[in-house]
Amino acid sequence: MTGRSFVSPATRDRVRGLALPVALALGRLGLTPNALTILGFAGTVGAAVAAAAQQWTLAGILLLVFGIFDLFDGALARATGKASKFGAFLDSTLDRTGENLVLAGVAVGFAQAGLTVGVLLAVLATAFASVVTYARAKAEVVGLHGEVGIAPRSERLVVLAAGLVLAGIPGGFLGFGQAWLTVALGAIAVASAVTVIQRIIHVKRQLEQGENQ
Amino acid sequence: MTGRSFVSPATRDRVRGLALPVALALGRLGLTPNALTILGFAGTVGAAVAAAAQQWTLAGILLLVFGIFDLFDGALARATGKASKFGAFLDSTLDRTGENLVLAGVAVGFAQAGLTVGVLLAVLATAFASVVTYARAKAEVVGLHGEVGIAPRSERLVVLAAGLVLAGIPGGFLGFGQAWLTVALGAIAVASAVTVIQRIIHVKRQLEQGENQ
Numbered sequence: 001m002t003g004r005s006f007v008s009p010a011t012r013d014r015v016r017g018l019a020l021p022v023a024l025a026l027g028r029l030g031l032t033p034n035a036l037t038i039l040g041f042a043g044t045v046g047a048a049v050a051a052a053a054q055q056w057t058l059a060g061i062l063l064l065v066f067g068i069f070d071l072f073d074g075a076l077a078r079a080t081g082k083a084s085k086f087g088a089f090l091d092s093t094l095d096r097t098g099e100n101l102v103l104a105g106v107a108v109g110f111a112q113a114g115l116t117v118g119v120l121l122a123v124l125a126t127a128f129a130s131v132v133t134y135a136r137a138k139a140e141v142v143g144l145h146g147e148v149g150i151a152p153r154s155e156r157l158v159v160l161a162a163g164l165v166l167a168g169i170p171g172g173f174l175g176f177g178q179a180w181l182t183v184a185l186g187a188i189a190v191a192s193a194v195t196v197i198q199r200i201i202h203v204k205r206q207l208e209q210g211e212n213q
Numbered sequence: 214m215t216g217r218s219f220v221s222p223a224t225r226d227r228v229r230g231l232a233l234p235v236a237l238a239l240g241r242l243g244l245t246p247n248a249l250t251i252l253g254f255a256g257t258v259g260a261a262v263a264a265a266a267q268q269w270t271l272a273g274i275l276l277l278v279f280g281i282f283d284l285f286d287g288a289l290a291r292a293t294g295k296a297s298k299f300g301a302f303l304d305s306t307l308d309r310t311g312e313n314l315v316l317a318g319v320a321v322g323f324a325q326a327g328l329t330v331g332v333l334l335a336v337l338a339t340a341f342a343s344v345v346t347y348a349r350a351k352a353e354v355v356g357l358h359g360e361v362g363i364a365p366r367s368e369r370l371v372v373l374a375a376g377l378v379l380a381g382i383p384g385g386f387l388g389f390g391q392a393w394l395t396v397a398l399g400a401i402a403v404a405s406a407v408t409v410i411q412r413i414i415h416v417k418r419q420l421e422q423g424e425n426q
Contacts, residue, residue, distance in 0.1 A: 052333075085355050086420050093348050093413060100340035104333075111324045111332035119324035119332060120265075120317075126336065127313035130343040135306050137350035142298050200306060207299050 016075060019068075023075035033077035037091045040069045044098035051105030051164065054113060056181060060164030063102055067157045070095065096133055099153065100126055102160065106181065118178065121185035128192035129156055135199040139206075148202045149195030151188065159184050229288060232281075236288035246290035250304045253282045257311035264318030264377065267326060269394060273377030276315055280370045283308065309346055312366065313339055315373065319394065331391065334398035341405035342369055348412040352419075361415045362408030364401065372397050 026036060043066035050059035073091055077083040103126040110118030132151060139146030163184025167177065176183075239249060256279035263272035286304055290296040316339040323331030345364060352359030376397020380390065389396075 084420075086417050089348075089351055089355065089416050090413060092351050093344060093409065096347050097340065097344045097409065100343060101337075104336035104340045107320060107324075107336045108329065108333050111320075111329045114327070116321065116324045120321050123317035123320045123336060123339065124314075126339055126343075127310065127317045130313060130339075130347070131306060131310045134309050134343070134347050134350060135302075137347060137354055138302055138305050141350055141353040142302065196306065196310065200303060203302050204299050207297075 016071065019071040019075045020079060023072040024079060026072055027076045027080060031076075033073045033080075033082050033087050034090060036069070036073035036076060037087065037094055040066050040073065041094040041098050043069060045101060048098075048101040048105035051102060052108040052112070054109040055168065056109070056164045056178070057168030059102070059105065060161045060166075060168065063157065063161045063164060066098075067154075067161065095153065096130065099157065100130055103129070103185075106160075106164075106185065110178075113178070115178065115182075118182050118185070121182055121189055124189040125156075125160075125185045125192065128189055128196055129153075132156075132192050132195045132199070135196055135203075139199065139203050144203055144206045146199050146203060149198040151191035151195040156188050156192065159188055229284060232284040232288045233292060236285040237292060239285055240289045240293060244289075246286045246293075246295050246300050247303060249282070249286040249289060250300065250307055253279050253286065254307040254311050256282060258314060261311075261314040261318035264315060265321040265325070267322040268381065269322070269377045269391070270381030272315070272318065273374045273379075273381065276370060276374045276377060279311075280367075280374065305350075308366065309343065312370065313343055316342070316398075319373075319377075319398065323391075326391070328391065328395075331395050331398070334395055334402055337402040338373075338398045338405065341402055341409055342366075345369075345405050345408045345412070348409055348416075352412065352416050357416055357419045359412050359416060362411040364404035364408040369401050369405065372401055 023036075031039070043062060047059045047062035047066065050056075050062060070091075073087070074083070077087055103122050107119045107122035107126070110116075110122060129151070132149065133153065136146035163181040167179075167181035236249075244252070256275060260272045260275035260279065263269075263275060283304075286300070287296075290300055316335050320332045320335035320339070323329075323335060342364070345362065346366065349359035376394040380392075380394035380397075
């Protein structure tokens with residue numbers, strides 16, 4: 001099993017198509033792709049601060065909005081011929097930092113609430129999710145593929161945003177309340193750990209196949 | 214400023230020279246380099262569990278011992294001609310996971326102690342430190358160098374281990390107690406954030422120089 005993403009390539013293309021007109025409009029306001037990358041990062045930091053203040057639903061909405069916003073920099077760059085290696089590098093690095101910071105905010109929010117199990121799940125999700133992306137980059141350094149696995153970034157963000165939004169619904173949605181968020185974090189932690197193992201095995205297989213050719 | 218490591222290359226070579234006889238002895242016990250990598254990771258997980266239980270000094274000692282142990286896999290692999298791309302990939306990936314897990318353990322330990330500022334600093338240190346290593350790998354994917362900066366992994370581990378050991382001394386070393394650990398985490402978080410910025414600038418400069426040639 002190689003572990004496929006549950007967002008199909010067709011859906012990705014459709015979402016990208018929808019992003020283009022918005023991206024071009026932002027470009028006409030004088031914003032460069034790199035400026036959009038930095039704005040998106042600032043919005044994600046806002047989501048992290050909201051999470052640290054236990055404003056779960058606000059944090060979830062900001063995470064979704066700026067997760068979608070993150071499509072615009074690449075769309076504008078491609079449409080205006082401004083795609084650059086530096087832009088791609090900056091985008092990847094700030095995406096990674098942003099996801100870490102939102103999970104950090106959730107950990108701090110749970111610490112404030114005195115819910116140690118929430119802190120535990122948030123830091124485990126951070127620990128494994130960040131290695132998912134690292135393992136792929138490290139595989140690519142030696143010319144291999146590392147993009148397999150059940151928990152790529154877009155899926156992790158959707159699960160985290162859903163957990164945040166549901167956790168913050170006043171009165172406790174379906175009686176679960178903050179448990180929605182702990183379940184989402186647990187799912188991200190486990191799926192990310194599995195993905196790290198999938199990527200390690202995938203790299204090993206590619207190297208073995210290389211030797212047998 | 215490129216930001217130099219405070220561990221000189223000569224010191225690194227000396228430490229590697231000392232590691233070789235121990236590595237060869239472990240090899241004679243029948244252990245392969247990859248087995249040493251996995252043993253070292255297991256020991257680091259032990260440090261993480263100790264930290265989560267607020268056994269700070271034990272966690273610091275385990276972190277130091279298995280940080281040194283981490284030199285043996287590479288030394289044995291080189292000395293026996295078993296150095297492999299997969300071994301290097303496994304070592305990098307588990308090193309990254311191990312550091313994240315120890316910081317996660319510290320965050321959980323501070324959450325148990327009800328010290329939210331400690332949780333905050335631990336998760337910020339994780340968020341930025343993991344991007345330090347990611348940024349380097351991502352730079353290398355596009356054929357650039359990314360190893361600059363004031364907070365490479367060995368330095369982060371020494372500071373964290375020192376903070377852990379001092380924080381756990383009974384009676385509170387020099388009256389600071391757990392503040393040693395919060396200071397160490399704050400230093401790691403700030404130095405790692407600076408290093409991420411240094412690496413982004415370094416990548417930008419290399420790409421600009423490439424265009425001007």
